[in-house]
Amino acid sequence: MIEQLEYNTEREHLIIPEYGRHIQKMVNYATNLPTKEERNKVAKAIIAVMGNLQPHLRDVPDFQHKLWDQLFIMSDFKLDVDSPYDKPEREILEARPEPLRYPQNHPKYRFYGNNIKTMIDVANTWEDGEMKEALVYTIANHMKKCFLNWNKDTVEDSVIFQHLFELSDGKINLKNSTEDLTDSSSLMKTKRKFNKNTKTKKGHNRNRKRY
Secondary structure: OHHHOOOHHHOOOOOOHHHHHHHHHHHHHHHOOOOHHHHHHHHHHHHHHHHHHOHHHOOOOOHHHHHHHHHHHHOOOOOOOOOOOOOOOHHHHHOOOOOOOOOOOOOOOHHHOHHHHHHHHHHHHOOOOHHHHHHHHHHHHHHHHHHHHHHOOOOOHHHHHHHHHHHOOOOOOOOOOOOOOOOHHHHHHHHHHHHHHHHHHHHHHHHOOOO
């Protein structure tokens, strides 16, 4: 009896494993029938069985079309029957998709992030005035905060103004500005306050009783 045992690794490869080996054997049987009339009859019976195995797909549009396509695929496109739909083509199904084109952004100052560059580009499209000036200084303060998150020390406003000048391709020039950005200690204080509140909240949740 042990010699008659058959392992899956020794059996025929299942093209669509979800339908199981018995459906695959039925498809192979239909493919090898001598007359087209017999093949058509058995193919329709197989489609009915496949539909019963996937009742959750009954509400899916073109459900029957999908079943016929899967029937041809399981026959390795060798089944010759009269299908109510066009027979799928092997070349189309086996065609490899084109590689996705991911945006390749290599900013000069990565610690600022890509969003800063987008904000600067938007600011360059605004007309000169109080609104643009306010936006520019908001961007500069955010750049300073990003720099401190990366450097965790201090930074002179002149460094931020120089970086802003470079990232804006020379269109935003605050090098001669007399207005100071937000103090570094204030930016770091806000960060420490946020982290402290977060830790307190986590600790409070950890001590709560769970029922």
